[in-house]
Amino acid sequence: xxxxxxxxxxxxxxxxxxxxxxxxxxxxxxxxxxxxxxxxxxxxxxxxxxxxxxxxxxxxxxxxxxxxxxxxxxxxxxxxxxxxxxxxxxxxxxxxxxxxxxxxxxxxxxxxxxxxxxxxxxxxxxxxxxxxxxxxxxxxxxxxxxxxxxxxxxxxxxxxxxxxxxxxxxxxxxxxxxxxxxxxxxxxxxxxxxxxxxxxxxxxxxxxxxxxxxxxxxxxxxxxxxxxxxxxxxxx
Ligand code: PGA
Numbered sequence: 645x646x647x648x649x650x651x652x653x654x655x656x657x658x659x660x661x662x663x664x665x666x667x668x669x670x671x672x673x674x675x676x677x678x679x680x681x682x683x684x685x686x687x688x689x690x691x692x693x694x695x696x697x698x699x700x701x702x703x704x705x706x707x708x709x710x711x712x713x714x715x716x717x718x719x720x721x722x723x724x725x726x727x728x729x730x731x732x733x734x735x736x737x738x739x740x741x742x743x744x745x746x747x748x749x750x751x752x753x754x755x756x757x758x759x760x761x762x763x764x765x766x767x768x769x770x771x772x773x774x775x776x777x778x779x780x781x782x783x784x785x786x787x788x789x790x791x792x793x794x795x796x797x798x799x800x801x802x803x804x805x806x807x808x809x810x811x812x813x814x815x816x817x818x819x820x821x822x823x824x825x826x827x828x829x830x831x832x833x834x835x836x837x838x839x840x841x842x843x844x845x846x847x848x849x850x851x852x853x854x855x856x857x858x859x860x861x862x863x864x865x866x867x868x869x870x871x872x873x874x875x876x877x878x879x880x
Contacts, residue, residue: 645867646874647854653842656878657686660774660840663874664691665700667772667836673704675764677773677831678732679784680709680724683840684774688732695736702738708764710775710784711825712748714798722813723748746796746824753824757796764830773834777841780804781849781862785825788861794829798822828866837870842878850877 650656664687667674678684694700709728718725725745733743744763750756764770775783780802786793787802801809801821810816831837841850853864854875860866867873 645854645870648874648876650876650878652878652880653686656840656842656876657690659876660684660687660838661690661694663836663838664772664774665694668700668702668705671771672701673706674771675767675769676705676707677770677826677834678707678709678728679774679776680711680727681776683776683842685731687774687840691732692735700736702736705738706742706767707733707738707744708760708767708770708826708830709743709745710831711823712746713820714748714753714822714824715820717749718745722818746826748820748824753798757798757824760796760824760826761830764826770830770834772836772838773831775831775837775839775864775867777839777846777849777853777864778802778805779808779845779849781853781864783831783839783864783867784827785823786828786831786863788863790860792828792860792863792866795827796824796830797827798824828863832866832870834870836872837867837874839864839867839873839875840877841875842880844879846877847879850875 712724716723746760785799806819813819852862858865
């Protein structure tokens with residue numbers, strides 16, 4: 645594991661963006677695994693800036709996102725599809741038909757999960773997977789549990805996740821209680837994993853996840869077994 649502590653959010657974002665940009669430069673048809681949440685927003689802003697300057701070309705890139713709330717379709721501003729369009733895809737030259745987010749409105753969610761894993765396999769797997777981390781140690785929406793779950797699957801969100809994400813909604817009652825998330829198999833099979841986190845609220849979970857025992861009670865701890873993991877953490 646490469647563990648990098650940086651001074652601030654801007655530095656975390658720049659370094660994180662540089663690792664993703666390096667992937668796109670060295671492999672123009674890269675498959676990027678992307679994440680939502682507050683933490684990656686600075687990375688996306690930096691990638692957009694490099695695109696606008698003519699330094700990055702997303703025309704050959706494919707993306708697969710980690711997760712989506714159940715019941716929200718892509719036109720809902722709280723959906724993760726909408727977030728990705730708004731924070732990245734609408735601002736770079738990626739082909740939208742090559743951006744994938746699991747569907748939270750599929751009639752048959754088990755089939756949707758299977759199809760999503762098949763899709764990732766058919767793309768040749770993920771070249772670099774970007775991850776945030778929840779205060780409870782979740783990655784994607786893989787919440788603390790008695791076991792690690794491999795396939796893309798439906799989860800009940802932890803109360804702490806619902807509370808943490810309520811800031812994006814008008815009221816906590818509007819936060820969906822369920823989501824569909826990429827499981828540990830596709831995440832662990834990504835060729836590279838980049839996890840970013842910032843702020844004092846994430847300090848304890850970073851210590852537990854990367855310097856403590858590997859346990860499904862701290863889902864991100866499984867990443868200690870990944871062969872090419874970079875963690876970038878900023879205290880502020
Ligand atoms: P955040 O979420 O970036 O909004 O803190 C991270 C996560 O829950 O994975």
